[in-house]
Amino acid sequence: MTIKETGFQGLVEIFPRIFEDDRGFFFEAYNKEVFNDHGILYDFVQDNQSFSKKGVIRGLHMQLAPYAQAKFVKVITGKVLDVVVDMRPESDTYGKVYYCMLDSKLNNSLMIPEGFAHGFAALEDSVFSYKCSNLYHKASETGILYNDETLNIDWGVENPIVSEKDLELPTFREFVARNETVH
Numbered sequence: 001m002t003i004k005e006t007g008f009q010g011l012v013e014i015f016p017r018i019f020e021d022d023r024g025f026f027f028e029a030y031n032k033e034v035f036n037d038h039g040i041l042y043d044f045v046q047d048n049q050s051f052s053k054k055g056v057i058r059g060l061h062m063q064l065a066p067y068a069q070a071k072f073v074k075v076i077t078g079k080v081l082d083v084v085v086d087m088r089p090e091s092d093t094y095g096k097v098y099y100c101m102l103d104s105k106l107n108n109s110l111m112i113p114e115g116f117a118h119g120f121a122a123l124e125d126s127v128f129s130y131k132c133s134n135l136y137h138k139a140s141e142t143g144i145l146y147n148d149e150t151l152n153i154d155w156g157v158e159n160p161i162v163s164e165k166d167l168e169l170p171t172f173r174e175f176v177a178r179n180e181t182v183h
């Protein structure tokens with residue numbers, strides 16, 4: 001398991017060691033000891049899975065403290081452009097966007113700390129699977145509009161399929177003005 005720093009504190013990309021043989025392949029998708037050795041100390045309490053048709057954008061979502069969620073995300077099948085925004089006011093990369101191509105051919109994954117808004121665009125029909133460090137808490141859900149002009153995210157898809165709920169998310173500036181605790 002190789003862990004690649006991103007320049008964002010606590011945000012790392014993970015490449016598993018893949019064992020191939022004439023049956024197929026095997027890899028450890030998660031290993032608590034390896035994570036702990038890299039200072040990733042979250043205990044995960046919920047696994048989520050979603051299927052997205054090509055052209056879907058989900059996000060940008062996050063839960064506010066004390067229900068903030070760190071997420072360990074990957075695709076089981078397909079390919080997504082994963083996008084996170086650092087919403088931690090104290091961070092050197094506050095308000096900065098990080099893009100990560102998650103591809104089931106690479107079996108790579110992304111460890112996203114608490115305090116990040118998260119979303120992805122399905123570049124193919126994709127099954128998205130992730131671990132969360134806190135349980136779902138609907139009342140704490142918030143996020144940022146996917147096509148916010150301040151962030152100007154290039155999702156890599158035209159005419160995306162977006163939920164009504166996501167179309168009603170606040171802009172980045174509206175989010176910041178609320179001054180809520182993100183982690």
Ligand SMILES: Cc1cn([C@H]2C[C@H](O)[C@@H](COP(=O)(O)OP(=O)(O)O[C@H]3O[C@H](C)C(=O)[C@H](O)[C@H]3O)O2)c(=O)[nH]c1=O
Binds near residue numbers: 048163
């Ligand atoms: C997130 C969640 C949702 N739900 C229910 C609530 C809705 O009735 C239904 C669909 O929820 P939603 O439209 O919020 O699903 P996504 O748009 O995939 O949301 C997720 O997508 C982005 C990319 C994320 O990072 C978050 O983990 C999460 O917000 O599942 C639950 O029962 N438990 C849950 O943990």
